[in-house]
Amino acid sequence: MTRPDRRRAVLTGLGAVSCLGAGVDAYGIGLLAGGAAPHDVDLPHMNMRAKRMYLTPPSAIPVEPVAHAGIPLGPAPRMAVAAAREALADAGIGDGEAARVPVVMGVEMGNASVQEEQRASGGGTPRWTPLAVTAAVVAEAVGSRAGASGIGNACAAGGYALGVALDMIRAGEADVVLVGGAEGVTRVGMAGFDRIRVTDPDRCRPFARDRAGTVFADGAAFAVLESADHAAARGAWPYAELGAAVWSCDSYHHPTAPEPDGVQLVRAMRDALADAGVRPDQVGCVLPHATGTLVNDAVESRALRRVFADVPDRPPVFALKALIGHGSGTAGMFACLAGALIASHGRIPANAPVDQDPECDVWLPQDGPLALTRPAVLVNSCATGGINASFVLSYAGGRA
Amino acid sequence: MSAPARLRVVGLGMTAPGALRPEHALELHGEAPPDWFDAEVLLPGRGYRKLPPGCRYLLAAARSALADTGAWFADLPAQEKAAVIGGNNAGATLQDDFDHTVIATGAADLSPARVPYMALSMFAGRLAPEHGLRAFSLAANSPAVAGLEALQTAARALAAGRATAVLAGAVEDRPAQAQGGGAAHDVGAAVLVCVSEGAPAAGELVYGHCSVRGAFVGEAPGVPEVSDVLDPLWKDLAAEGPPLARIDAVLDDSPAGEAVAAWLTARAGDRAITAVARPPGSGSLAPLRRVVGRLAAGPPERAVVLAVSAHGHVAMADVVPSASGVP
Incomplete structure (x- = not known):
């Protein structure tokens, strides 16, 4: 499944801070143990219907760094620094070696919590506090001098950040890229989605008959993406190969609904498989975007049916957000980490139990973890506005 | 690289x-x-x-x-x-x-x-x-x-x-x-x-060509550290192509902005520098306006448009207007 004509890219380090705790080990173990439950958000002025999130335990949120360039930092950039450092350490990239490693992050709301605290307290005009300062905070913390880029592609930001990082590796612009996402708790973000009735007051239940919307999550997820040759030369073992990260756009006239036929999502998936050199029958697991919203889950189910129409044994689907919620700008990176762990360790966590909607005709195993019987994992990362990304992770030799 | x-x-x-x-x-x-x-x-x-x-x-x-x-x-x-x-x-x-x-x-x-x-x-x-x-x-x-x-x-x-x-x-x-x-x-x-750059001609009008390099200098760098980061980019940029005639620098008064300004003064030589002073947080349009302006209205001379954030981002656009492409 390799293309000898271009530079291959592998994931050699992972890092996470999530509702399952601090660290990628807690993340992987937590997924196999059934995930987390949402809780009410403890912020002032939560004047909305759906008030729950899958929340990172306070003990897992670092207290530093407290500021960058004179502006205070909320939990999201602090979690980003912890996850980024973990990913670099996991990859064996030590202090002083990250100067040549660019940082690419999917971030939409970023440091919004600082602005919201100021509004809630009626504070005066502060020093300018950008939302997307997170990549700079990470670059500062790890010592990168090779660039810090923020990509604000809403809930598909992770898939797009991975695509940008892959382009950089393939073009020879970098040997190693630190790619990630981080989002915090935002009142205004929750309120907006509450207003358009796409959030569930109870829990996130993709593909369920009674699903009523998504439930957001905070946290940070990072990966070290590295050229396969560079990783091999320094003896780094990969979790997985990132064989492709393909983008498409619905160009649909409705701002919040997906294209009903999912034509562009199908194209993204098919092109990703083709670019990775993977046949549909080599896909052993799909991590769909699957937010728990009524229309999107049905559209994605139909799209998956089309992509795997000619495969006698359709692959199992792992609906990650039922276990950890919807990480918005970091959702794609959390899916990347889950996909890398699945590809590396060969175990697919069990789905959360649901009464499956017959309109969502996917194979959703719920009776315990499954073995990954084919080498590739296909991941979707989508967003409001018809923004799609699909990427392919494949077994790349395994990890101790 | x-x-x-x-x-x-x-x-x-x-x-x-x-x-x-x-x-x-x-x-x-x-x-x-x-x-x-x-x-x-x-x-x-x-x-x-x-x-x-x-x-x-x-x-x-x-x-x-x-x-x-x-x-x-x-x-x-x-x-x-x-x-x-x-x-x-x-x-x-x-x-x-x-x-x-x-x-x-x-x-x-x-x-x-x-x-x-x-x-x-x-x-x-x-x-x-x-x-x-x-x-x-x-x-x-x-x-x-x-x-x-x-x-x-x-x-x-x-x-x-x-x-x-x-x-x-x-x-x-x-x-x-x-x-x-x-x-x-x-x-x-x-x-x-x-x-x-290598695509077949898309139409009769070509304003010019452009590429962008990025870096990160940190929130409070000294000039030597800025030099360590930006000198290699500058060297690569100047190594090929037509002579570099102009530099447009969109800077703020942050420590990062001031350190890059000092570095630029030392590197500019006899090239014309246009410094565009902006307060932190004023947005990302001003640097792109310089690119558009150099392509559409400037003399057909190669220019660099440089932007710095108070948070440590640096981007450097290499702009080569077409001698004949200006409408």
């Missing part, structure tokens, strides 16, 4: 107070008058009135840029057309207003039509149905440098074969009160129609 991918610019659009044509992009104005955007002239048609102001600026700039390409762009297959748009503050006032509404009365009083525009991606995303873009839609949001990063990302994506043509640009509106930022801020939008 390899040299950055280069773009060929075949269309330009500029919509900002006092700069409603690309050849006026280098002219800076103060506070925007409230009636500067005449929608009947700049964005005629139905369905735009309820959009956030920044979205209308962006649509107008894109429409203007695409007028340069005639039918060529419109005739491309949709899955070969894309957008990369940078911005920092385009949705800031909307978020600020929304949060105040939630605090005062609750989420039920928010405008559902405007909810999606809390995300910058919706500004770029609104271009997609407008111009039939199905390759991708991407939003860049790094402070101060997002406009130049949009060009950098577009160049990478074109080189990677993700699209045949990309609308690359920036959009800004006034910052929200909670962000501070003062009165001086970017307002408006710029759009460049970009194709890959």
Whole structure:
């Protein structure tokens, strides 16, 4: 499944801070143990219907760094620094070696919590506090001098950040890229989605008959993406190969609904498989975007049916957000980490139990973890506005 | 490491107070008058009135840029057309207003039509149905440098074969009160129609060529550290191509901005420097305006447009206007 004509890219380090705790080990173990439950958000002025999130335990949120360039930092950039450092350490990239490693992050709301605290307290005009300062905070913390880029592609930001990082590796612009996402708790973000009735007051239940919307999550997820040759030369073992990260756009006239036929999502998936050199029958697991919203889950189910129409044994689907919620700008990176762990360790966590909607005709195993019987994992990362990304992770030799 | 991918610019659009044509992009104005955007002239048609102001600026700039390409762009297959748009503050006032509404009365009083525009991606995303873009839609949001990063990302994506043509640009509106930022801020939008350097000729008009390098110097670097980071980029940039005649530097008074300014003074030699002083947080449009202006109105001399954020981002655009491409 390799293309000898271009530079291959592998994931050699992972890092996470999530509702399952601090660290990628807690993340992987937590997924196999059934995930987390949402809780009410403890912020002032939560004047909305759906008030729950899958929340990172306070003990897992670092207290530093407290500021960058004179502006205070909320939990999201602090979690980003912890996850980024973990990913670099996991990859064996030590202090002083990250100067040549660019940082690419999917971030939409970023440091919004600082602005919201100021509004809630009626504070005066502060020093300018950008939302997307997170990549700079990470670059500062790890010592990168090779660039810090923020990509604000809403809930598909992770898939797009991975695509940008892959382009950089393939073009020879970098040997190693630190790619990630981080989002915090935002009142205004929750309120907006509450207003358009796409959030569930109870829990996130993709593909369920009674699903009523998504439930957001905070946290940070990072990966070290590295050229396969560079990783091999320094003896780094990969979790997985990132064989492709393909983008498409619905160009649909409705701002919040997906294209009903999912034509562009199908194209993204098919092109990703083709670019990775993977046949549909080599896909052993799909991590769909699957937010728990009524229309999107049905559209994605139909799209998956089309992509795997000619495969006698359709692959199992792992609906990650039922276990950890919807990480918005970091959702794609959390899916990347889950996909890398699945590809590396060969175990697919069990789905959360649901009464499956017959309109969502996917194979959703719920009776315990499954073995990954084919080498590739296909991941979707989508967003409001018809923004799609699909990427392919494949077994790349395994990890101790 | 390899040299950055280069773009060929075949269309330009500029919509900002006092700069409603690309050849006026280098002219800076103060506070925007409230009636500067005449929608009947700049964005005629139905369905735009309820959009956030920044979205209308962006649509107008894109429409203007695409007028340069005639039918060529419109005739491309949709899955070969894309957008990369940078911005920092385009949705800031909307978020600020929304949060105040939630605090005062609750989420039920928010405008559902405007909810999606809390995300910058919706500004770029609104271009997609407008111009039939199905390759991708991407939003860049790094402070101060997002406009130049949009060009950098577009160049990478074109080189990677993700699209045949990309609308690359920036959009800004006034910052929200909670962000501070003062009165001086970017307002408006710029759009460049970009194709890959090596692609077949897309039309009769070529404004020029461009590539972008990025770096990070930290929040409080000294000049020696800035030199360590930027000297290699500068050396690569100067190593080939026509003589570098001009430098436009969009800087603020932060420690990062001042350190880069000192470094630049030492490296510029006898080249003409235009320093554009901006307060931190004023947005990502000003650097892109310099690129547009150099391509559309400057003398046909190679120029560098450099932007620095208070947070440590640096972007450097290498701009080579066509000697014969200026309309």
